[in-house]
Amino acid sequence: MNTSLRRTVVATAAISMALGMAACGKAGSSSSSSSASASSSAGGSQVIGLLLPETTTTRYEQFDKPLIEAKIKALAPSAVVKYYNANGQAATQAQQVTTAINQGAKVLIIDAVDSAQIKSSVQAAKDKGIKVVAYDRLASGPVSAYVSFDNEAVGKLQGQGLLDALGSKATPTAKIVEIDGDSADPNAADFKKGFTEAIAGKLTVGYDASGLWKPDVAAQKATAGIAAVGAKNIVGFYSANDGMAVGIISSMKTAGLEKLPIGGQDAQLDAVQRIIAGTQAYTIYKAYAPEADAAGTLAVDLLNGTDISSVATATKTNASGDSVPSQLLTPVLITKANVESTIVADKFYTVAQICTADFAAACTAAGIK
Missing domain, CATH: 3.40.50.2300 (Response regulator)
Incomplete structure (x- = not known):
């Protein structure tokens, strides 16, 4: 992993830890990550909807949500993030998109449960002048930007x-x-x-x-x-x-x-x-911090009408044939030999988190300390 990527992971992960699990909200419900006063003063014009797919995979609640919210808050302190988790149900996610639109969202970050079924929801958003950032999974329909790994x-x-x-x-x-x-x-x-x-x-x-x-x-x-x-x-x-x-x-x-x-x-x-x-x-x-950073940055740029070409430097064509400006990040293969030099060095997890009592001997044998 290159040095700049590592710095991004470390810095953003630190923000994530500061937010803690209190930022996660209740799965399957919507919540605002900003203050009620900010929501009121924004008048609905600075609302970003964050729609994640499920909770079975731990990354969404533990990493993606707080990291994206932190990046948006850093770039646009007055913006309000409305959060939704579909709990693995495409129909639920479609309803949540409608709710986000009705709550005044101007940009949606969507990690689709079903990339094909979400097409009509993406089109509905566009018809209302709302921009959509496809996160981690490339959704069908007129998506404005996409961020994921290769x-x-x-x-x-x-x-x-x-x-x-x-x-x-x-x-x-x-x-x-x-x-x-x-x-x-x-x-x-x-x-x-x-x-x-x-x-x-x-x-x-x-x-x-x-x-x-x-x-x-x-x-x-x-x-x-x-x-x-x-x-x-x-x-x-x-x-x-x-x-x-x-x-x-x-x-x-x-x-x-x-x-x-x-x-x-x-x-x-x-x-x-x-x-x-x-x-x-x-x-x-797949370091979540740079992916979340890119999603937050794209969402705020689209909210402000700023050109996104410096972030979305690639292009992907989705299943509906739409050409989508994209940022594709580089994954890393992890084995026992490089856990310490990657995941631990990046502070993705600490040694204390990995080497609990059940794994202390194995960590010692692997030279992780």
Whole structure:
């Protein structure tokens, strides 16, 4: 990770910690991150709606929400952020977009539950003169800007992480069980594409299914995959994210396959601990602070009518054919060998957070202190 990115992570994470969990609000409800007096004085003209998709993945409430709110407040102190979480329901998110529009939002930051279904809501916002920033997932419709990571690169790193973990066991005929994300999320297709390219001619996918980003579904699919391929014929597992890896690892243990490599992404705290303990091979670190910073900056620039080309330096075409100014950030492969030099050095998590009593010995063995 480059120095400037690291400084961004450190500085913004510090703001996040200062906000604490008090900034998170109640999942599935709307809340204002600014004062009531600011809301009143803004007269509705400085309202930004923040719509996140779910709470199963820990990143949204723990990182994305407070970091985005902090960036907006730093750039536009009088702006009011109205927050909504859809709890994984596309219909709920559509209703929340309508609510945000009716509450006077001039810009919406949307991490879509379903990138296709959200199209009509994005169009409704545009019809009202409201700008939409697609966050983390590229929504369909007339989106004004998009910020995420290079998601095909994420998939390629996941493939490389699994190949590295397998070592000499990675052969063209060696079979793996692949559990992908939800097809309603366009990122899932990018992850899969990158992963497939990375392992092409080096491994065979014996079973492939969607875990819908849900640990319990992923566990069910992994169990089905083990039965279909045969436990003795499997050399490793692919999980599209760390949350589903929890369920898959449970199925692996039941089948006596807990020593086989599995990876994920998002660098969740429990995943980092599993990496230290040796029960997960790798994760993908997508530093939330620069992503949140970019989203907040784009939202405020759009609110103020400022040119966004200095932030959105790339272009992506969404599923509806709209060309969207974009910022795409660089992911990092995390293994036991570089947890300290990346995640700990960036203060993403502290050693104390990682090396709790259950993981203290493993941390010592890994040289993390």
